[in-house]
Amino acid sequence: MPQTLISPLMAQVPAGHLAALVARLQAHGLGTAVARALATAGLDAQALAQPEARLPRERQSAVLQALAQATGRGDLGFEMGLAVGIGRLSLAGALLASAASLGEALQRLAPGFALVTPGVRLQVTRSADGGLQARLDPAQPMPWTEACVVLEAVVVGAHRLMGFVRQQAATPCRILLSWPAPALPAHAARWRTLDGAQVRFDALAPPASALSALSALPALPPAATTADLPWALLCLDAAVADAPLPMADAAVAAEAERACARRLAALQARQDLADWTRWLIHATEERQIGQDEAAALLGISTRTYSRLLAREGVRWGVLAREVRHAKACGLLRQGLGQAAVAQRLGYADVANFNRAFRAAAGCAPGRWREAEAEAQAQAQADSAAPTPAAPV
Secondary structure, three states: OOHHHOOOOOOEEEOHHHHHHHHHHHHOOOHHHHHHHHHHOOOOHHHHOOOOOEEEHHHHHHHHHHHHHHHOOOOHHHHHHHHOOHHHHHHHHHHHHHOOOHHHHHHHHHHHHHHOOOOEEEEEEEOOOOOEEEEEEEOOOOOHHHHHHHHHHHHHHHHHHHHHHHOOOOOOEEEEEOOOHHHOOOOHHHHHHOOOEEEEOOOOOOOHHHOOOOOOOOOOOOOOOHHHOOOEEEEEOHHHHOOOOOOOOHHHHHHHHHHHHHHHHHHHHHOOHHHHHHHHHHHOOOOOOOHHHHHHHHOOOHHHHHHHHHHOOOOHHHHHHHHHHHHHHHHHHOOOOHHHHHHHOOOOOHHHHHHHHHHHHOOOHHHHHHHHHHHHHHHHHHHHOOOOOOOO
16 A cells, blocks of 8 residues: 555544543433433444444544533543543553653654544654644544544643653643634633643634634534644643653663554554545535545545545445435434535535435435434333233
8 A cells, every 4th residue: 555545544543532531421420411422323332442442533523523412511622631541542651651751752652643543643843942842733634623622632631641651740831722712612711720731722823714613512614624723732841851750661662662663553554545535525524525635635646546445345426425424314313404414514505415315315304304203212112111021
């Protein structure tokens, strides 16, 4: 497979981060809402908690959407960051804990950051005074609000893990976020609870098209390229970045780094183009991405892209219709109207959406929703019915 395909094909994400978020929400007394959200997304907590479990990126997006709607929480990224402990990071966690310093840990981790989350790219640089800057950007195009949730989880998680490996409650640092000032998240005050952190929002305002309320996931503005997406910058003074870590072990760190490289290579070898294509079509909002644009993102020709899909028994047109129909069903289940669904999926008008939906489902969206409601009501009635007594 061409080298240009390796990074974009990290379309599978570790399920452990979602599992930690689910457990934290359940501990907050939101078990019923969480169960409802997982059922909507077609998952269960046990499947998420399996060791080394991974999810297609579009499934993670669907779960986050369902959790936001079911719980009414707009701080899911912050909660996820607080929930993920070093043990869930496996090899990456071992590398962090055994490094000689935070600076060394971040620099060693950057090349394999896809093991932590393939949706985010980590770039580590040093300033003239020896300070360290760790920049976090979405590695792939994704909706603006979802990118904010993912970055928030990574930054909050990183602050928490730095405190753990330093064995100190506070980690002096500066956090710059490109969240726009007119649309700060409703939970922005929670960032001030991070010990030692100086947080600045609106480090760089995004395009006007991306300005929307970030307090709830369902409002997803379009984002075509990573240049239009939010970013975060974590800054450490030299004294903090280079301070010796209490659990440092050079031999363990070196082996953990080699193991991370082997694990990353194995994951890359398993990725296929269809996985990434499904995610890209699912993630594109309010327009319909074409095969030419997808090929350009990979740095290959449309003909080569089509040929690689064909090797996996997939055709672009068929895959695009399947993904959009599945997404339409999910949005209809959430209660969105047909006009809103048509807009989210990038159809020119409701009539075009209705024709596409009828071709896939055999009925109009309204009738499909009615049938779904009837089936759900019947299932609830069946579950509430008393169980017949066993014959004596």
